[in-house]
Amino acid sequence: MKSTMIHAARALIHVLEASFKVASQHSQRVASYSLMLARELGMTEKKQKRVYLSGLLHDIGKLGIPSTVLLKPGKLTAPEWEEIKKHPVYSYEILSAIPGMDFISRVALYHHERYDGGGYPEGLAGEAIPLEARILAVADSFDAMTSDRVYRPRMSWEAAVKELYYCAGTQLDPHLVDAFCRGVACGGINPVSTMIAGELMWK
Secondary structure, eight states: HHHHHHHHHHHHHHHHHHHHHHHHHHHHHHHHHHHHHHHHTOOOOHHHHHHHHHHTTTTGGGSSSOOOHHHHOOOOOOHHHHTTTTTTHHHHHHHHHTTTOHHHHHHHOOOOOOOSSSSSSSOOOOSSSSSSHHHHHHHHHHHTTTOOOBOOOOOOOOHHHHHHHHHHHTBBOOHHHHHHHHHHHHOOHHHHHHHHHHHHTTT
């Protein structure tokens, strides 16, 4: 089953790469940042692998979002925003159909929940949100801020760290923000080395 799950994951990642290369590159970086944070927290190797794979696949549901919405350069309308908010559910539906992916599918489902309960799709709060999903939320936010988007340029790492602290306790788990930013301060985040480390987990 493990081999089947890995092959299925690779196939889904290739589909994402072929369809939305920008989304694929984002997912690879989120996986790497999530792995760094999982190591900072002292999680077991098994859990680190689960976090990394969740990061790679968390946005697979974006395949169900029209590209005109996903890649729109201007401000989204209210209906377009509601369409974007469906992607965690689509990710869950795709991943939960694969044997062995039940836990990873739930991490993908909840990665846009907010620590204060104001997120989606279910409005979970605090530790009711799975730890791995809270980890992805921090990594996802950091990469979104430090990457160029069609609607805005990237932030500096310093500005992104300040914004993470600003969102701690509302959007994001404050303990995880602190751990992540310690990794930044200590030079623990290196996109190339963490991506290589993540790739070794497939072997």
